[in-house]
Amino acid sequence: MSSTKDMSLISSTLTAYTYISEHPERAALYFMCGVCVGLFLTLLALVVQISCRTDCKPRRRVDRKRPADSDSDSSDSDSDWDTASDLSARRQRRFERTLHTATFTSAEELERAQRLEERERIIREIWMNGQPDVPGTRSLNRYY
Known part of the structure; x- marks a missing residue:
């Protein structure tokens, strides 16, 4: 049973080597297309991950009355991310306020x-x- 798997693997490898040696340009083109598609999918996954972090994450209200020592209970990465999202939310609100207020004296x-x-x-x-x-x-x- 194992020898038939080994023989089919060797046969497939030799077939691939023969194809590549007969058509080097086409093999290089397929290889480059595979690399480009892989890079594109990686970039797409990063963009989706970043946008989901900011858009899909449910927003939690920060309770200003809670004690300061309860912040130490949360993990550092969550608190950093909450701080960054709070800053971006504050910037967005400030931008919207400047749009709606008259700035002319x-x-x-x-x-x-x-x-x-x-x-x-x-x-x-x-x-x-x-x-x-x-x-x-x-x-x-x-x-x-």
């Missing part, structure tokens, strides 16, 4: 900013309308 500054935005919009429209009619570029400019 006078009506003149607000009017000046509105005129500047209007000028930029007009310049963008002029630039988009002045582009040559090359197929593909005009449709792409509409999105940018």
Whole structure:
């Protein structure tokens, strides 16, 4: 029984060696494609893992009334991750607050900013309308 497995392994190895020696370019192409697919899958797994850490993790409310010595009970990696997610959540809230608050101190500054935005919009429209009619570029400019 074992000798038939050994013979089939040797036969398969010799067949693969013969194929590679007869078609070295194709074998190199298959090898490089395998390496590229492996790298792509590894990158995809890393991106999914990182995004799931931030998006899929249920958010726990930090109770400000609990004693300070209870922090030592949690593991270091969890506390580091909670600290990082708390910082990112604070940054996100701060960014959203600045979007919703008026940052102009006078009506003149607000009017000046509105005129500047209007000028930029007009310049963008002029630039988009002045582009040559090359197929593909005009449709792409509409999105940018």
